[in-house]
Amino acid sequence: MHKDIDESDRLRRLLSAVALGDRGAFRTLYDATSARLYGCALRVLPQESLAEEALQDAFVAIWHAASTYQPHLAAPATWMATIVRNKALDVRRRLQASGESDGARYVDELNLDPLAALQDAAAGPQERLQMSRDAQALARCLETLASRQRQAICMAYLHDLSHGDVAAQLDTPLGTVKTWIRRGLERLRVCLTTQEAA
Template sequence: MQDRAAFRRLYEATSAKLFGFALRVLHKEELAEEAVQDAYVAIWHAAASYQMHLAAPLTWMVTIVRNKALDVRRRALADGGDVRVELEDADGLADMAAGPHELAQLSRDAQALARCMDTLAGRQRQAIGMAYLHDLSHSDVAARLGLPLGTVKTWIRRGLDRLRDCLSRREAA
């Protein structure tokens, strides 16, 4: 059974942080409000399936807000809107209640990923960024880059392999 009073307390404790995150992603208050509203509906319906061993509660909710913000962005773009979306660094997705050790580790991980991304060819790095940071399909990436779909898929697959190898080497060192 869903507890409305508990959900109200959760909303009061987290809504400002989640709205701030959505606003940083979407840059427009009305779009951020829409994303947060959609996110809380999803949180309400998915609360029973939350698994604490997979993510901290706020991290789980930030992920839902991010996904809803991307959905709002897609809808706005489909309606002919111009929505500028900035990429969040790894700390932007971090649990805002994380301690200094966890934040330092996230910062090190983000730096390692950035260094490994720098080893990729420019267009390959761009394709991976568009696919995974802008959440575009491979077809959308191909269309925006004016390249064949097969080329984009190959670049992304090979680039991800190189990133995995680079990160594994750094971790082993």
């Protein structure tokens, strides 16, 4: 726990220096975080070259946005991981919009284990433990849903696809997808409430 606090403080100091244009601090920040953040990008973009592209875009954004970082809102690693994830999602959306991606391949990639999708590479041990418990509870409840309903919810909420994108990926009418998601979320809410009460 103490080590995590020290690491967060170090990253905060580095981000403060980067906000002032310190290139040496930026290099140190990159060296300290790029491996973990690359893992975040790989969860969204299984191709290494695309994950590397997203990571590079994210570090450019971090360089420019360091002055906007607000320590009271998020840990530095979490803030950076969010930027990486958003850049990876941008890359994926661009590929899908340009028709460069194979729809069936994306459906397979997006139908991942919810436990894996919920993991945050930037989380500390205590956060990981709680996240693991929450993810396991969610995974148990997801298993109670019909497979297409579960897939639609995972694509929409664990992989940030719009309902329209989910409908296109599953080759299913938009109204059907919306109904699956609405009813599935209600079942998940009931299931999770029951588990918490037990």
